[in-house]
Amino acid sequence: MCGRYANATPAADLVRLFGTVPPTPQLQPSWNIAPSQEAAVVRCHPQTGERHLDLLFWGLLPAWARGTPAAPRPINARAERIATAPMFRDAYRARRCIVPASAFYEWRRASGGKQPFAFAREGNGPIAFAGLWEGFRRPDGEIVRSFAIITTAANAVMAPIHERMPVILEPEDWPLWLGEIKGDPACLLHPAAEGVLRCWPVSTRVNSPANNDARLLLPLAAPPA
Secondary structure (H helix, E strand, C coil), X not given: CCCCEEECCCHHHHHHHHCCECCCCCCCCEEEECCCCEEEEEEECCCCCCEEEEEEEECCCCCCCCCCCCCCCCCEEECCCCCCCCCCHHHHHHCEEEEEECEEEEEEEECCEEXXXXXXXXXXXXXXXXXXXXXXXXXXXXXXXXXXXXXXXCCCCCCCCCCEEECECCHHXXXXXXXXXXXXXXXXXXXXXXXXXXXXXXXXXXXXXXXXCHHHHCCCCCCCC
C-alpha cells in the first residue's frame, strides 16, 4: 500500500513538468503527507480537457456516497479491482489522475516494532503515481474533490519491505492514463521497472504526521539489521 508520501517539488516546476494551465494552487512543501490532507493532483478538466494542477483530499469519496462522516474513504485502490469494484470503476473509466511525489514511505515489521523506509526515484526526480479522483456534492452544494493512489504488486526493490507498491507512471504513459489518447490504461498497471527506485531506512519520526520537515528523509546513521 501507500499510506504516507512526500512532495516538496515547487508548483512552478510541476506546472512545467506536467504542462498544466492556470490557475495554479499555492503549494507548500510537505515531507509527510497523510490521509485526509489536501495534496497536489494533476487531472484533465472534465469540460476543457486541459491539464490542471489542483488540491484534492487524499481519501476517495465517491459521488454516490450517502454522507461524508460515515462513508469509507480509501486512500489506495488495488489495480486488480479498479475496473470492477463499485467504489472505483466509474473513476477508473472517466476520472484518472496523476499524483506527484518526491518520495514515499513504507514500513517493515521488525522485532522492535515497524521500521520505516523511504523510496525515491534514482536521480531524485519527481515520481508520478497513478491515481483516481472523484467529486462529491455536499447538501449545501459544495463539491469535495478527493483521490486515491493505485497500488500493484511489489517489484524487487519493494518486496523486502512490503508486498504492495504504488503504480508509477513514466512521462510517456501520462497521455494514455489521463485519457488524452485512446488505448487501454490497464497496460500501465504494473510494478515499476527495476532501477527506477532506491530505498533507505529513515527515522520513526515519520510515524507521526505532526512531524513534517526535510529531515524525515535523512538515512538512519545505523540501518537496522
